[in-house]
Amino acid sequence: MVRVGYDIGGTNIAAGILDERNVLICKKSMPFPRGRGTQAVIDVCTALYRALLTEAALSDAEVSGVGTAVPGSVDIENGVVIDAHNLDFHHTPLAGLLHESLQKPIAVINDADAAALAEHGVGALKGTETSVMITIGTGIGGGLILNGQLFRGGRGNGTEPGHMVLRNGGRLCTCGIHGCAEAYCAATRLAKDGASFGLCGAKEVIDAAKAGNPDASELFRAFVDDLGSYLASIVNLLDPERIAIGGGVCGAGSFLMEPLRANVKEKCFFETCPEIVVATAGNDAGIIGACLIAP
Amino acid sequence: MVRVGYDIGGTNIAAGILDERNVLICKKSMPFPRGRGTQAVIDVCTALYRALLTEAALSDAEVSGVGTAVPGSVDIENGVVIDAHNLDFHHTPLAGLLHESLQKPIAVINDADAAALAEHGVGALKGTETSVMITIGTGIGGGLILNGQLFRGGRGNGTEPGHMVLRNGGRLCTCGIHGCAEAYCAATRLAKDGASFGLCGAKEVIDAAKAGNPDASELFRAFVDDLGSYLASIVNLLDPERIAIGGGVCGAGSFLMEPLRANVKEKCFFETCPEIVVATAGNDAGIIGACLIAP
Numbered sequence: 001m002v003r004v005g006y007d008i009g010g011t012n013i014a015a016g017i018l019d020e021r022n023v024l025i026c027k028k029s030m031p032f033p034r035g036r037g038t039q040a041v042i043d044v045c046t047a048l049y050r051a052l053l054t055e056a057a058l059s060d061a062e063v064s065g066v067g068t069a070v071p072g073s074v075d076i077e078n079g080v081v082i083d084a085h086n087l088d089f090h091h092t093p094l095a096g097l098l099h100e101s102l103q104k105p106i107a108v109i110n111d112a113d114a115a116a117l118a119e120h121g122v123g124a125l126k127g128t129e130t131s132v133m134i135t136i137g138t139g140i141g142g143g144l145i146l147n148g149q150l151f152r153g154g155r156g157n158g159t160e161p162g163h164m165v166l167r168n169g170g171r172l173c174t175c176g177i178h179g180c181a182e183a184y185c186a187a188t189r190l191a192k193d194g195a196s197f198g199l200c201g202a203k204e205v206i207d208a209a210k211a212g213n214p215d216a217s218e219l220f221r222a223f224v225d226d227l228g229s230y231l232a233s234i235v236n237l238l239d240p241e242r243i244a245i246g247g248g249v250c251g252a253g254s255f256l257m258e259p260l261r262a263n264v265k266e267k268c269f270f271e272t273c274p275e276i277v278v279a280t281a282g283n284d285a286g287i288i289g290a291c292l293i294a295p
Numbered sequence: 296m297v298r299v300g301y302d303i304g305g306t307n308i309a310a311g312i313l314d315e316r317n318v319l320i321c322k323k324s325m326p327f328p329r330g331r332g333t334q335a336v337i338d339v340c341t342a343l344y345r346a347l348l349t350e351a352a353l354s355d356a357e358v359s360g361v362g363t364a365v366p367g368s369v370d371i372e373n374g375v376v377i378d379a380h381n382l383d384f385h386h387t388p389l390a391g392l393l394h395e396s397l398q399k400p401i402a403v404i405n406d407a408d409a410a411a412l413a414e415h416g417v418g419a420l421k422g423t424e425t426s427v428m429i430t431i432g433t434g435i436g437g438g439l440i441l442n443g444q445l446f447r448g449g450r451g452n453g454t455e456p457g458h459m460v461l462r463n464g465g466r467l468c469t470c471g472i473h474g475c476a477e478a479y480c481a482a483t484r485l486a487k488d489g490a491s492f493g494l495c496g497a498k499e500v501i502d503a504a505k506a507g508n509p510d511a512s513e514l515f516r517a518f519v520d521d522l523g524s525y526l527a528s529i530v531n532l533l534d535p536e537r538i539a540i541g542g543g544v545c546g547a548g549s550f551l552m553e554p555l556r557a558n559v560k561e562k563c564f565f566e567t568c569p570e571i572v573v574a575t576a577g578n579d580a581g582i583i584g585a586c587l588i589a590p
Contacts (some may be wrong), residue, residue, distance in 0.1 A: 182532070
């Protein structure tokens with residue numbers, strides 16, 4: 001039996017098939033049908049499902065279940081997307097609608113949780129009982145593995161690690177609060193601050209810092225210090241075995257990871273610091289995580 | 296069968312007996328034998344044990360086990376106090392030494408974890424599966440209940456919530472890092488800042504704020520805002536059902552709790568905010584928690 005997973009984003013819907021050894025044997029994507037309503041999304045998902053089965057030469061009967069990752073808050077128990085702004089999904093019974101079309105058991109999950117599950121299942125967090133996945137992008141997303149399982153939040157709301165406060169009273173976050181980690185540790189911060197000295201985007205800031213540009217170097221140093229304090233907060237609260245970091249900034253490789261590890265180690269209250277590693281499931285993390293929660 | 300628990304502090308060693316209904320039926324304390332070595336501590340504990348049994352008219356055979364709470368880091372598995380500065384315990388095999396004297400199974404636990412266990416067992420966190428205890432004193436201590444059990448840290452180091460970073464780069468914490476929550480949310484902060492306008496101690500600051508003193512009011516407002524952001528960080532990461540707060544500042548009652556709840560609610564990323572309540576086990580929390588982990 002195989003599982004099918006969707007990673008529904010505001011630009012594309014990606015889908016794939018995971019086999020019994022947790023290998024992604026096939027994937028496809030189609031544009032998100034923006035502004036055309038929920039049924040259009042279900043239709044795209046259904047088309048992707050058929051295309052995947054055809055390509056993998058599998059029959060519908062060989063699919064045990066379907067998982068779906070969405071960028072928003074999810075009522076996991078009922079498979080309802082409570083709010084996914086980029087998809088224009090509000091209290092959308094996604095599991096029910098997909099089940100109607102595919103006639104398969106459906107599970108729905110937040111995309112940051114899916115990434116954590118993917119890293120835990122097949123990636124950088126494999127083998128851990130207590131670990132953390134942090135994705136650094138436009139914002140900060142994340143998921144927690146506690147007792148060897150995805151932590152769904154004490155009240156079922158999951159985790160929103162980007163809105164831990166890192167500099168109380170500081171920069172305004174997109175959520176309306178001043179000083180959230182997201183306002184300092186997202187890639188957007190590098191892009192925004194870099195613009196003030198003429199650099200365009202996080203990657204350009206990192207490249208300029210690598211090349212020794214003093215403004216970019218100072219910005220990058222401040223970014224690493226903020227990110228280090230942020231991860232140290234999580235370390236000192238949860239004492240995890242390992243933290244995996246994902247997102248475009250990880251392309252900086254050891255130029256980011258080495259000073260970051262040293263920074264967290266300095267702020268870690270315990271005798272030894274957890275491992276801090278780059279996530280490995282990459283762009284497929286959403287699909288893989290969605291497959292992994294598929295019934 | 297009953298359990299005996301110790302709360303070993305740098306000033307006093309308190310001890311008590313918990314019956315099968317988790318009621319503390321008897322307690323006593325003796326001064327900590329400062330500077331007289333580990334065996335003197337064991338002797339005081341042994342004397343307290345005998346005195347408690349006599350007072351409660353119980354025989355040694357009715358004690359199932361003994362728990363010990365200490366202000367420091369603990370290797371729970373082996374019953375070793377790794378480091379408890381105030382007790383001058385360093386890699387001290389406390390469980391082994393107490394067992395030698397009392398001939399009972401012994402468990403050792405950090406005192407903040409003991410307080411969390413006490414609140415979960417008989418106090419303000421009773422009935423929760425995911426909850427947080429934060430004690431506000433000279434420093435910030437705390438314990439987490441996850442999956443209905445005391446969380447011992449992903450690597451067995453427990454939790455050090457006072458060293459989450461709240462204002463990165465800010466005030467120097469006693470741990471040597473700038474900006475820890477402890478530097479802003481401990482009672483010490485009220486005392487230290489209040490001294491600059493002639494007030495002596497956290498309680499005096501709170502009383503002056505209540506009485507409308509403008510300096511004290513502004514300091515108290517800033518304290519509540521920092522504490523609110525700190526608790527919001529924990530809320531947004533763990534989505535707990537409930538947070539209990541202990542320590543002397545809770546004597547301020549609704550003067551603290553009402554603005555604090557409003558502050559956390561504002562910064563909580565989820566639709567509803569967890570309950571924030573005052574801890575109820577009070578000064579006995581250490582003894583009760585120690586009894587609760589007793590074998």
